[in-house]
């Protein structure tokens with residue numbers, strides 16, 4: 001069976017990081033895998049080519065693909081372009097049109113990097129947790145959303161948090177399913193003490209849990225959850241939370257373990273009624289890093305680890321995903337470091353050399 005991938009490398013360091021994944025895909029294909037890749041434009045480069053952050057033609061390719069690999073978009077060159085065609089609009093359209101309602105952000109501590117965390121080594125060593133953030137609902141999208149002039153020198157800003165039962169059900173179900181492939185433990189975070197959406201969130205997660213009673217479920221208030229993440233993150237396995245809390249908590253969790261250049265993510269949609277396949281987009285957490293673009297020093301690990309997530313979640317290639325993640329860990333254990341994660345006594349390498357080393361260990 002062939003796997004159709006759309007590669008959208010984007011701007012800045014996006015193409016540099018994507019080039020390492022392309023080499024890896026070629027090697028995997030030589031060894032019996034059957035990835036078919038197409039490429040498209042997204043972000044500033046798409047705007048330069050046809051005045052939109054992603055063209056309808058590339059959007060159609062994304063819809064037809066089994067998975068999208070996304071690099072990064074944006075940069076100072078496009079700071080002045082109109083709001084609805086700014087580079088980020090390409091990513092937002094992909095998320096919206098593919099209905100990618102779930103954002104998976106792992107926080108993994110590679111043993112070789114445990115001593116460079118800002119937290120104590122025993123707090124962080126061996127950490128492997130997953131934050132599951134609802135991505136298409138909540139306060140970022142709820143209506144009304146406006147600023148009104150009250151006419152007395154005052155203005156009033158309104159954002160609205162809205163969640164329907166089905167939106168909570170599907171993200172909760174995904175959390176329980178993911179937990180079953182990990183350590184069987186879900187912690188749901190909301191603020192039911194002050195928010196009606198938190199009351200419903202708690203209720204629906206609890207009801208959804210009935211079909212997954214083999215998985216342990218805890219509820220935690222999101223602010224307390226933030227404290228616990230920093231105090232003893234290893235108490236968690238899967239954390240499921242709404243769009244706003246998830247945005248913050250996933251950034252906090254990510255930084256427990258080191259550099260932006262290390263962090264992968266996945267955004268998944270609902271399974272197709274006929275094929276059971278989910279729409280999916282995989283991307284590093286970092287942006288286009290204009291300050292280092294073109295210098296050959298970007299860390300490709302976030303992009304490569306995003307591809308490992310693609311193997312795991314889109315293609316059920318669990319063995320290959322494990323092997324790729326082990327290859328990353330092994331290269332780090334050998335002391336290879338890009339500039340962003342460099343420390344005393346280690347060997348500094350560029351993007352290409354890091355990619356080659358990981359491929360050699362794979």
Ligand code: NAI
Pocket residue numbers: 013071072073074075076091260261262283285286287288289290291292297298299300302340
């Ligand atoms: P950024 O993530 O691009 O860079 C922040 C800092 O981290 C920079 O110093 C950069 O050099 C470093 N960094 C990031 N990724 C790295 C890697 N792989 N290897 C080594 N160092 C790395 O965030 P920033 O500077 O806030 O934004 C730059 C541009 O990227 C902006 O136009 C922003 O809008 C865009 N952006 C795009 C995102 C996306 O495509 N999903 C996400 C975040 C920002």
Ligand code: MG
Pocket residue numbers: 247248251
């Ligand atoms: Mg964020």
